[in-house]
Amino acid sequence: MSAETPKRPPALRFGRDSRLAQSRDFARVRQQGERLALGCLIANWNKLPDGAKPKLGVVTSKKIGGAPERSRARRLLRESFRLHQHEFAQPVELVLVARNSIAGKNFADVEKDFLAALNKAKLLKN
RNA sequence: UUGGAAGGGCGGAGAAUCGCUUUCAGCGCAAGUUGGAAGAGGAAAGUCCGAACACCAUUGGGCGCGAUGCCGCGUAACUCAAGUCCGUUCGAUUGAGAUACACGCGGGCGGAAUGAAAAUUCCGACGGAUAGUGCCACAGAAAAUUAAACCGCCUUUGGACGCAAGUUCAGAGGUAAGGGUGAAAAGGUGCGGUAAGAGCGCACCGCGCGAAGCGCAAGCGACGCGGCACGGAAAACCCCAUCGGGUGCAAGGCCAAAUAGGGAAUCCUUGGAGCGGCCCGCUCCAGUCCGCGAAAGCAGACGGAUUCCGGGUAUCGGUCGCACAGAUAAAUGAUUCUCUCCGCUCGUAAGAGCGCAGACAGAAUUCGGCUUACAGCCCUUCCAAAACC
């Protein structure tokens, strides 16, 4: 993970243990965690102790559109998290809520909003 | 060739890297890791019908409720049997049985449009109005029980006027041909008939009843009889016949260990908390047992069912293999390259450039149907226009 082993970057995996799966996990993060709205998403997060794995949950409500739009929004947000999961300053439980404006956006736009939100929340390393 | 209508079909291809779900194989005590294979649709949608499947209820019948309502044929999941080919494709075997008052096809009958007709096209919730109750606004004399006299027509009585023919006023009666109202006025046309009229009589048409014959049937119907009785509407209530028990995979099951919470047992022993200055004591909790009642999990659920070979007590191993999405805060994604389709621009052309393969849309127990959405392309038939032969 440190800069001294740049030859083999850490694996960008996103398995079951990187996801929030239960309703009470979502409720805990959204009630007790911190919150920030920016661009096409709303971020809720709860800091975890060092050494834990970061976890992600995505909420796509019916307001976004039909099932294809909701699935696409979820996949784009999840991919953004997957590609940048090792850049967190501290492990967090993160719940991303998609807003209406995400419909029709491509991956680059969504990734930009994702990084901007995390920067503003001071969750990234740099 | 272009445009339109109807019907049917397709709904990009190949590759690289990083990921996800399922599964197989290898390595590893395990966590895991490496490699292979597979991974959204014609509508997966709406949830509008029906079926399967599961559980609950159930002697039988009645009432009620709902659905269906011309005739014939056909069709799924499913079940059974045979076979074990094909290898991933264009197409993942064949045969038989079974169900549908889902639906499809064909036919009959009815209606509408076009037409001189024949006919063609389209549409039809297509049992019953003589089982009963109720309704038919406005207009009109009258709107359904024996129909009904506003104008008119005819006969006639009385009065007035007039030489008379006759005119007019009032009344009595006949009359449904004509006018007028209406969506609809109680058969139509013609001839006879009559004071005037009238199925009053006759012919044809229509209607009703019967019927040889034809057709699997719905039904058609030569011919005969009847003077005509039967308005509309059951998508008003209703009657008749047929069918339907209810709930739905969040159905319905299972769960080693452990648990929020709960119940039981027990104060013998142990720990903790409270009352108390301390001990004894008392109370509570945990420890013990029970337990799917919440979360989580397994399974239902997407299948190697079956055959053959070898050994065995159960059964195990191998082989062939009709299988070939199986998620659960819910996989099927991200980035990039090449090709092709289509559109636009430039160009005589070859071609070049631009446009995110660009529409509707994401499986959730399974199957069949219906309906709705849909960029672009292809095929068939028909119609119209233009060009050519």
Added chain:
RNA sequence: CGGAGCGUAGCUCAGCCUGGCUAGAGCACUUGGUUUGGGACCAAGACGUCGCAGGUUCAAAUCCUGUCGCUCCGA
């Protein structure tokens, strides 16, 4: 998976059950009056594919069928 309701003028609703009358009410809008001017008030006016399509009927906002959209509820 199952159930219930709604769609009528720019907005909020009535009328639908039991078909016919001019599709109506309030707010909003326009014009005129009143006032020094505005508001309020008075008078007049305009505003409707009754969500869409088809059917039944002489006649449909109303009855029936299909369809589209929206809202809510239960496990």
